[in-house]
Each structure stands twice: as C-alpha cells, then as structure tokens.
Amino acid sequence: MEYNQPTLxxxxxxxxxxxxGEDYYLYPTKxxxxxxxxxxxxxxxxxxxxxxxxxxxxxxxxxSWASQSAWAPGIxxxxxxxxxxxxxxxxxxxxxADSPLGPFRDMLGRPLITKDEYNCQSIDADLFVDEDxxxxxxxxxxxxxxxPLNEDMVTFKREPVLxxxxxxxxxxxxxxxxxxxVYNEGPHLQKVDGRYLLTWSNYDTRDPRYQxxxxxxxxxxxxxEAPEDNRVTRPSKQFYGTGHASMARYxxxxxxxxxRLIDPKDSKLRETCISVIEFQDGRPVVNVxxxxxxxx
Numbered sequence: 201m202e203y204n205q206p207t208l209x210x211x212x213x214x215x216x217x218x219x220x221g222e223d224y225y226l227y228p229t230k231x232x233x234x235x236x237x238x239x240x241x242x243x244x245x246x247x248x249x250x251x252x253x254x255x256x257x258x259x260x261x262x263x264s265w266a267s268q269s270a271w272a273p274g275i276x277x278x279x280x281x282x283x284x285x286x287x288x289x290x291x292x293x294x295x296x297a298d299s300p301l302g303p304f305r306d307m308l309g310r311p312l313i314t315k316d317e318y319n320c321q322s323i324d325a326d327l328f329v330d331e332d333x334x335x336x337x338x339x340x341x342x343x344x345x346x347x348p349l350n351e352d353m354v355t356f357k358r359e360p361v362l363x364x365x366x367x368x369x370x371x372x373x374x375x376x377x378x379x380x381x382v383y384n385e386g387p388h389l390q391k392v393d394g395r396y397l398l399t400w401s402n403y404d405t406r407d408p409r410y411q412x413x414x415x416x417x418x419x420x421x422x423x424x425e426a427p428e429d430n431r432v433t434r435p436s437k438q439f440y441g442t443g444h445a446s447m448a449r450y451x452x453x454x455x456x457x458x459x460r461l462i463d464p465k466d467s468k469l470r471e472t473c474i475s476v477i478e479f480q481d482g483r484p485v486v487n488v489x490x491x492x493x494x495x496x
Contacts, residue, residue: 204439205470205493207457208243213470214272214324214386217457218300219448224248225255225282225300227273227458228472235468236268240286241300248474248492257302258295259353260288262391263457272386273442275300276327283353285325289466290315292325292339294354302373306355318345318360321385326446328389331414336420338363341385344400346421359422363387363398363436382413382426386444392454397484399432399456400422401443404465408440414484432477433458433486440464442473442488443491453477456486 205250207215218225225241227255229235238261241254260267268343273286277300277469284295284304291347295304312320320339321341321421328336331451335349364383386401395418403410412432415424433442433456441461454477474492 203493204489204491206460207474207491207493208472209468209483210471211462211469213459214444214456214470215459215472216272216274216277216326216446217448217455217474218277219450220277220300223300224244224448225275226251226253227275227471229273229394229461230471233455234466237270238471240270240273240284240304244301248455250296252314255301258284258286258304258306259468263288263293263306266291266293272324274324274388274446274447276335278327278329278333279351283327285327287323287325288360290322292322296353298409312354313339319343320345324386324444326388330420331391336389338387338389339467340364344383344387344398346389348389359464363422363424364462387445390447390454392479392484393482395419396401396424397447398422399445399447399484401445403443405441405443405470408459408464408467410441410443411458412443412445412486416482426479427483432484435487436488439488441467441470447477450476453479455482456484458486460486462486466469 214229214230216227224245230237240258243251243253244258245251271287275284280416281298292313295305305465320343326338338346343362397415413430415426417424445458462469
C-alpha cells in the first residue's frame with residue numbers, strides 16, 4: 201500500500217518546514233473561505249510523520265498594521281533566535297521569538313515590505329541563512345527578489361536583486377514579460393552539495409498544473425540555470441496543484457514539504473504533504489504519489 205496521506209489533517213497550505221536540531225517545525229497557512237484567516241500556527245514532530253499541535257505562533261490581533269489574510273510564513277534560526285517573515289494583507293512583516301513554537305512578536309509595528317513596493321505582490325517570504333551565517337530574505341509573486349539582511353534582521357545590507365530576471369533569460373524569455381511557466385511565487389532557497397538550489401511555484405495556486413520548479417547556481421545572486429523541464433513535483437494522475445514548497449534535511453537526504461488541492465474542483469482548499477526528494481544526476485525529483493505519512 202502506498203503512503204499517500206496528507207501530513208496534516210484538514211485544510212492547510214503554503215507549508216514552511218524548519219529542522220532545528222533533531223526536531224521539525226511546520227508553519228502552514230490555515231485555509232479558509234476567501235483566505236482571510238487571521239492567525240499563524242506551528243506543528244511539531246520528531247519524525248515528520250507524527251505531529252503535535254497546532255500551537256499558536258502569531259495572532260494578527262497583536263499586529264497593528266494588519267488584521268487578516270495571514271499567509272505563507274518563512275522561518276529560520278539566526279544567532280539563537282527565530283525569525284518569522286509573514287504575509288498579511290499582501291504586505292510582509294517580521295516577527296521574532298525565543299522558541300520555534302513562539303510566541304512570535306511583531307518587531308516593527310509596520311510592514312517591512314509594503315504592498316507592491318517592488319513592483320510585485322508582496323507575499324511569500326523565505327529566510328535563507330548561508331554557511332557564513334549571512335541571512336538573506338527572498339520574496340515576491342510575479343517577481344523573485346533577494347536581499348542580504350543586516351544583523352538586526354529588519355534592514356537590508358544592499359538593494360534587493362531580482363532573481364527572476366536571470367531565470368527568464370535562462371529560458372530565453374524577455375525579462376520584462378511575466379511568464380507563469382517560469383516563475384510565479386513561493387521562492388525557497390537551500391544549499392545542496394555546494395550549490396544554491398532555488399525552488400518556486402509556477403502557474404497559479406488554484407490551477408491543477410501548479411507545481412514546483414527549480415534552478416541552480418554557484419552564486420547566491422545567480423544566474424540560476426534551469427533545464428527545459430525543470431519540474432520537481434512530477435505529474436500525477438491523482439494529485440494536482442502540488443506547489444508552494446520548502447525543503448529540510450532528512451537523514452542523509454532531503455524532503456519537500458508542499459501543498460496539493462484537496463479537490464481540483466474546489467481550488468480554494470489545500471492540504472499539506474511531505475515527500476522524499478530523489479536526486480537524479482543532480483536533479484531534484486519528487487514523486488507526489490508517495491508521502492511521509494502513516495496510512496490510516
């Protein structure tokens with residue numbers, strides 16, 4: 201029997217998976233009618249299959265500049281503290297906590313990145329900490345931006361760099377023309393075998409073709425090279441909309457945490473899954489028909 205159950209029971213999407221020591225923490229978006237839910241939650245696991253929670257990580261009632269649409273947090277540990285870059289009302293804020301379970305508190309009392317500030321939708325933040333302990337913030341729907349952070353985690357060391365431009369160029373696209381087949385949203389950066397591996401989602405999250413794509417580079421700012429068929433989540437006859445992912449180490453390898461449509465006919469509700477990544481000649485490949493979840 202195949203293990204193809206969702207990781208979490210219920211409608212959870214945009215999952216961010218953090219490994220901290222031997223423990224795993226999962227921060228998803230809670231799906232709701234209209235996607236206007238107002239809280240961020242966190243789940244905890246030792247083995248990626250059995251989870252306790254949800255625990256309340258951050259309530260928008262404690263954020264002065266937004267009250268709804270709590271989407272797609274990105275979390276990482278930096279200098280002993282945990283930082284959450286979160287989307288709310290299509291703006292990006294930053295919160296901090298002493299524990300991965302929270303509670304997180306808003307650091308600025310205002311958005312770090314305001315609505316449409318960089319000529320794209322201000323959502324889907326990702327926090328990457330390089331081997332030299334330099335943190336980078338990635339974000340954006342329609343364009344993928346990256347900026348190095350200062351130690352205060354709320355200011356940039358330099359102006360943001362547009363990553364989606366070299367991605368367009370690598371595929372022979374006009375860098376000024378948005379193409380859903382190349383980059384849409386949900387950037388996530390990791391370093392694998394000495395190279396930077398950038399993943400993102402193409403198409404729209406309500407589209408059954410929504411899937412994870414990737415590019416690789418020797419430099420954090422790119423250019424990121426992508427093969428003609430750069431899909432990570434492979435096509436399936438039973439699961440659709442497999443996108444908005446994050447990665448974490450698992451044993452000697454890696455896993456991909458993503459969401460899929462619960463019902464392709466009802467594109468507003470999604471469920472969170474985790475699958476093992478297989479590297480085939482350096483290419484990350486995920487069979488979405490098999491998940492890390494106990495069979496009921």
